[in-house]
Amino acid sequence: METYIEASVILLLLTDIALFGTSRLYTCITIAAVQGVLLGLIALFANAETFIPRIIVIASIGIVIKAFVFPYLLKRTIRQAGVQREIQPFIGYLSSLVVSLVLFGVSIWFSAKLPLALGAGRSMIIPAAIMTMFTGLFLIVARRKALTQCIGYIVCENGMYLFGMVAVGEIPALVELGILLDAVAAVTVMGVAMYHINREFDHIDTDRLSSLKG
Amino acid sequence: METEIIAMYAFSIIHMFVGFALAPLMIGIVNRTKAVFAGRTGQPFLQPYYDMVKLLRKGAVYSRTTSWIFRAAPVVGLACAVAALAIVPFGNAPGLLSFEGDLVFFAYVLGLWRFFLVIAALDTGSAFEGMGASREVQFSAMAEPVLFVGLATVATLTGSLSLSDMIAGLSLPLAEIVLVAAALFVVFLCENARIPFDDPNTHLELTMIHEVMVLDYSGPDLGFVLYSAALKFWVLGALIIGITVPLDEGLPVWASCGYAFLGMVMLALLTGIVESVMARVRLLRVPQLLAAAGALAICALIFSMR
Numbered sequence: 001m002e003t004y005i006e007a008s009v010i011l012l013l014l015t016d017i018a019l020f021g022t023s024r025l026y027t028c029i030t031i032a033a034v035q036g037v038l039l040g041l042i043a044l045f046a047n048a049e050t051f052i053p054r055i056i057v058i059a060s061i062g063i064v065i066k067a068f069v070f071p072y073l074l075k076r077t078i079r080q081a082g083v084q085r086e087i088q089p090f091i092g093y094l095s096s097l098v099v100s101l102v103l104f105g106v107s108i109w110f111s112a113k114l115p116l117a118l119g120a121g122r123s124m125i126i127p128a129a130i131m132t133m134f135t136g137l138f139l140i141v142a143r144r145k146a147l148t149q150c151i152g153y154i155v156c157e158n159g160m161y162l163f164g165m166v167a168v169g170e171i172p173a174l175v176e177l178g179i180l181l182d183a184v185a186a187v188t189v190m191g192v193a194m195y196h197i198n199r200e201f202d203h204i205d206t207d208r209l210s211s212l213k214g
Numbered sequence: 215m216e217t218e219i220i221a222m223y224a225f226s227i228i229h230m231f232v233g234f235a236l237a238p239l240m241i242g243i244v245n246r247t248k249a250v251f252a253g254r255t256g257q258p259f260l261q262p263y264y265d266m267v268k269l270l271r272k273g274a275v276y277s278r279t280t281s282w283i284f285r286a287a288p289v290v291g292l293a294c295a296v297a298a299l300a301i302v303p304f305g306n307a308p309g310l311l312s313f314e315g316d317l318v319f320f321a322y323v324l325g326l327w328r329f330f331l332v333i334a335a336l337d338t339g340s341a342f343e344g345m346g347a348s349r350e351v352q353f354s355a356m357a358e359p360v361l362f363v364g365l366a367t368v369a370t371l372t373g374s375l376s377l378s379d380m381i382a383g384l385s386l387p388l389a390e391i392v393l394v395a396a397a398l399f400v401v402f403l404c405e406n407a408r409i410p411f412d413d414p415n416t417h418l419e420l421t422m423i424h425e426v427m428v429l430d431y432s433g434p435d436l437g438f439v440l441y442s443a444a445l446k447f448w449v450l451g452a453l454i455i456g457i458t459v460p461l462d463e464g465l466p467v468w469a470s471c472g473y474a475f476l477g478m479v480m481l482a483l484l485t486g487i488v489e490s491v492m493a494r495v496r497l498l499r500v501p502q503l504l505a506a507a508g509a510l511a512i513c514a515l516i517f518s519m520r
Contacts, residue, residue: 006389007389010389010392010393013513014393014510014513017506017509017510017513021502021505021506021509093502094501094502094505097502097505097506097508097509098505100509101509101512101513104513104516105516108516108520123520124517
């Protein structure tokens with residue numbers, strides 16, 4: 001099981017780095033969906049010995065929502081808005097890749113400072129979780145399109161989910177389901193908001209929203 | 215024990231000859247794979263050999279603007295390729311010339327070869343070849359750090375600086391190895407002028423990198439250039455296979471060489487598949503692709519140091 005966990009964590013890190021360097025929105029959505037599946041798999045692998053139905057159910061619900069519902073909602077938004085790619089991000093893609101490596105180093109350094117007791121084969125989970133959160137925050141800060149920022153939000157949530165899974169362990173099912181519900185609601189609301197931004201301005205660049213302030 | 219070591223070095227020598235003999239076959243396999251993907255029958259596997267033999271029998275034409283550099287470059291290139299082949303281990307057989315720090319020698323033997331190709335291209339005085347030379351240098355300047363970071367990762371994992379010891383000391387499966395292999399595969403495609411970077415089939419001027427530099431060569435010189443390119447494919451391929459294919463220490467040397475050869479064939483197939491399903495990326499995007507490979511390699515390095 002440790003091998004599988006490790007492999008999933010590495011793949012998760014790779015999806016993070018891929019998000020830093022992708023400009024196509026469809027690809028970004030797909031990567032975020034893959035990330036959701038990987039998270040579910042990590043949760044399942046981590047609890048494979050102790051067969052707890054609650055965890056399996058929550059992991060499965062998470063996979064369904066993150067791998068099918070979110071991509072569906074976001075792709076529908078893309079179709080409505082008619083955008084294909086993030087054209088001029090605030091930080092270019094080459095620089096983003098460099099930033100990703102720096103952030104990766106920072107998350108490894110940071111996780112080494114955290115006093116957490118972890119099982120064998122899980123030493124990479126905390127850095128991966130922190131890195132995923134960083135990725136989400138970076139997407140929110142450095143990208144111009146509302147949709148990429150929404151993906152950033154989802155990715156950030158993924159990171160927190162992973163962190164909670166390892167660091168806290170026993171999260172009540174109600175809380176986890178509540179978080180998932182919140183995420184779904186947020187993505188739906190953001191989709192609607194993007195639709196309106198698009199109708200009002202003919203684009204979904206959020207930086208121009210600041211001109212609305214009187 | 216003595217006889218075993220002798221057997222190993224015998225295999226190192228045999229590997230040299232196997233490399234000489236089979237390197238063009240790999241190019242043939244790549245071409246055949248692409249043909250199958252495109253629904254064609256394709257050229258025979260041995261076509262690269264026929265081409266080279268044909269070229270060796272012809273006479274060469276030299277432009278009057280060229281100097282001795284232009285004539286020396288194919289020979290230097292072939293010598294560099296042979297030197298690189300002597301360093302790379304194959305299967306359990308160590309490289310013929312393995313010494314501490316030979317990975318730097320390996321990288322710069324390839325660098326010397328590139329240098330000569332580039333100055334020979336400039337020597338022709340053709341603006342067109344100069345453009346190709348400029349691109350080649352630009353991309354290899356980015357591919358080389360990736361190669362070094364990848365090799366540094368393996369060196370950190372095994373605590374050794376000689377390619378043969380590094381590859382013998384690896385134990386699979388490790389996450390770092392997967393990352394390094396992916397990064398090195400990108401370098402492999404770039405250095406061999408394969409599709410995401412350069413289209414070996416194209417003769418459309420604006421897109422060419424490697425092909426354009428050797429446009430002025432003819433006859434035996436072109437044969438040398440093609441043969442060294444095949445050897446380069448083999449050498450870099452052997453490096454990737456050495457890192458990725460797990461081999462038991464106790465395996466007989468001939469069997470491990472057999473596995474490594476199978477690995478080479480798979481790598482050639484993979485290259486053909488990549489060429490068939492991908493388009494060449496825009497020149498402006500090439501640095502980004504190499505940076506992504508570099509990101510993988512640096513990730514692997516960070517992992518290996520934790």
